[in-house]
Amino acid sequence: MIHSSAEELEQLEIELLLEALYRRYGYDFRDYFYESARRRILRRIQRNQLKSVAALQHAMLHDETVADELLKDLSINVTEMFRDAGFYQTLREQVLPQLSTEEHLKIWHAGCSSGEEVYSMAILLTELELYSYSRLYATDFNVAILERAMEGICPLGEMSR
Numbered sequence: 001m002i003h004s005s006a007e008e009l010e011q012l013e014i015e016l017l018l019e020a021l022y023r024r025y026g027y028d029f030r031d032y033f034y035e036s037a038r039r040r041i042l043r044r045i046q047r048n049q050l051k052s053v054a055a056l057q058h059a060m061l062h063d064e065t066v067a068d069e070l071l072k073d074l075s076i077n078v079t080e081m082f083r084d085a086g087f088y089q090t091l092r093e094q095v096l097p098q099l100s101t102e103e104h105l106k107i108w109h110a111g112c113s114s115g116e117e118v119y120s121m122a123i124l125l126t127e128l129e130l131y132s133y134s135r136l137y138a139t140d141f142n143v144a145i146l147e148r149a150m151e152g153i154c155p156l157g158e159m160s161r
Contacts, residue, residue, distance in 0.1 A: 013053035014038055020057050025067055027141065029074050040073040075142045079113040082120045096128055105134040112138035115149030 004012075014037060015030070022028045029037060045056050048066065059066040082088050099105055105125075109118045118138045125131040140146040 010038075010053060013057070014041055017041065017053055017057040017060070020061055021067070021070065024061055025071075027071060027074075032074065037074065041070070044070050044073050072142055072144070075111075075113075075140075075145070077113045077142070077145050079116045081116045083117060088120065088124060092124060092128065096124070096130060100128070100130060103133065105130060106137065107134065108137040108139070110139055112140050112146070112149055113142075114145050115152070118149065 011034070014034070018030045018032070018037065022030055041053060041056065045051075045053065048056065048059065048069075050056050050059065056066070056070070060070055061067075107121060109121070112118050115138060118136055121136060122131060125134050125136075138146075138149060140149070
């Protein structure tokens with residue numbers, strides 16, 4: 001018989017939960033940073049007044065509402081205007097000039113959160129006079145946060161950064 005510590009068993013249960021989430025609903029968090037996933041999963045267990053990761057897995061597999069709650073817990077909604085300055089500088093200086101001869105630009109922001117990075121892209125494209133023939137797509141599985149992005153309102157505090 002193989003003996004495993006409580007931590008090893010918990011990790012196995014979390015891995016199985018994430019595998020089940022992927023196989024049942026198609027959302028892949030299997031390579032997600034483990035400690036972050038663990039904290040969020042344990043918080044969901046507590047909120048749902050469940051006894052274990054296995055109980056959460058069972059509930060998630062049989063109740064889409066529980067799955068939606070877990071997805072919201074696992075999603076990271078950290079974003080800000082021009083969040084990665086080096087990325088935008090490289091985009092401005094090296095990538096977009098090469099694309100300026102294209103007839104149309106289509107840019108997809110997957111996991112757009114509340115939209116600040118999409119707004120940043122729109123500003124950059126406008127500054128480079130590329131916006132008029134660009135189409136920006138923004139998606140996120142967290143409907144509530146996507147609705148906030150669709151409002152097109154960015155808090156003034158975000159703009160001052």
